[in-house]
Amino acid sequence: MNRCVMPALFSPSSLVILVFLVLGLSTYGASAEKNKYYHISTLCGQKIFHPLYKKIDGVVLTSDSEDDLKCVITFQTDSILQKFMLRFDHLALDCNDHLFVYDGDNAYGTHKAHLSCRSTRGNVGTIFTQSNFVTLKYLTDEWSKSGNGFKLVITAFKTSPVGCQDFQCLNTFCISEDLTCDNINHCGDNSDETSLALCP
Template identity: 60%
Template sequence: MPAPRPARGPGPGPGCRRPRLRPRLLAALLAAAALFSAAAAEKNKYYHMQQLCKNHFLQQLYRKIDGAVLQSQNERNLDCVITFQTHSILQRFMLRFDLLQLDCNDHLFIYDGAHAVGSYKSDLTCRNTESTVGAIYTRTNFVTLKYVTDGWGTDSNGFRLVITAFKDKKHACEDFRCTREFCIDTDLVCDDVNHCGDASDEAGSAVCPQSGPRTVLGLSPTMLVVAAVSALLLLAAAAAALAVCLCRRSRGRRGPLPSTPQPPPTTNTSFPYVRVERRRGERARRQAAAAAGAGKLASPCGPPARVQRGPGPPLLPGRVRSSGSDSDISSSQKDEWFV
């Protein structure tokens, strides 16, 4: 007898599927959003020395940039090395300070290469200012900064460094050409940062007649892209939560689904009775046995137990009467009933 099937519990209604945000899919969406926002905002990057000099594996990576702004303000007990690289081997770096006011025990070393080894290009300390240093140009497409500070300082100590990747005038320029005849990326133009050194790429020049940086709805392009991506992710999460809530509510109103009744097991408990006419030789042997004193063979079932034959094939061989009744047969011809 097969075991009864367990009752099915409550489930979502027809047309209602439970949405699930798989972890891999969610991670892929977040990575795509990060890459999309980075693609729109990575041309001119903003760094703070306190964050760059943290002790983690990202500190050892080469950061490819077209332009960057490094800010420092009274960082204490630092000893870190940072390397920047251009996107093209035909490019070089120009470094220019908008602010330079270091403590006398602090040093900023600038190396023309991918490592802080060998002789440095500049050693900047309290005796240097932005006007005395001017613009610093590298000969390679790498620049490495080593910043060392002590445990004392004031909030006025620090610097603001603008790093720009450029091409010399001897190379073909497909982007923006500064007045100094070198070429910078077009996305560095009109971003409120003086990348050319003579402000020919910023407001007040022929290419940027408007005053101030470009904004959309009061937001910079970078912040606008980040806000749009964040809004899309929040809308997707809200839609998934609403779908789950609606599915649960509709399932609660219907209640649990009734279990499907199973038919009782089919067991052959009723056996048809079949009347069989024996051959004359067999009847003669029985009559001889009875005459010899063996006694009359009793019927195992008897006529009262006879029922109509049900469906199914006959269980015993023999000839089955298809019509007639017991009254039509003489007593000498009646035979016993077998199951």
């Protein structure tokens, strides 16, 4: 009597590998990090050709006298309906240090802003992206004087107050509720740090 034997689709070892693949893919689509504080030297290695990608709702990125840094970072919003707002709380670069801002997921093509020694908070103002990505390329020379660097607040927002499920700023921007009452002006008009946001 001939008995038909079905071959095993997965061996025990291949099942383990499959589980790890599924878990890895599920973390890839994870939600955005809420308000985070990063020093640029902890995010960037010395090689410019290995950019870092992070999905965020809000981040405070600081730089302080880094020597010989070549860094590319790309931030992405949690939703394609969001854009980024970039605002400097501190900006003091020397003429051999350059910060490029790109409206997109790479550091190629035309930059949105090129900041160096002639750039001040006043003349840079607030930078808005048109996409849900922003890429920063930061290049410094071999010697930086004390106090050289920046403090950059990056916030993901929606421009339309219609359908805002989170916090609506006075300027009608819609930002994550987790970015309120943290002593950081994410709205741009500081309304996320007032009684409007129920801050103590």
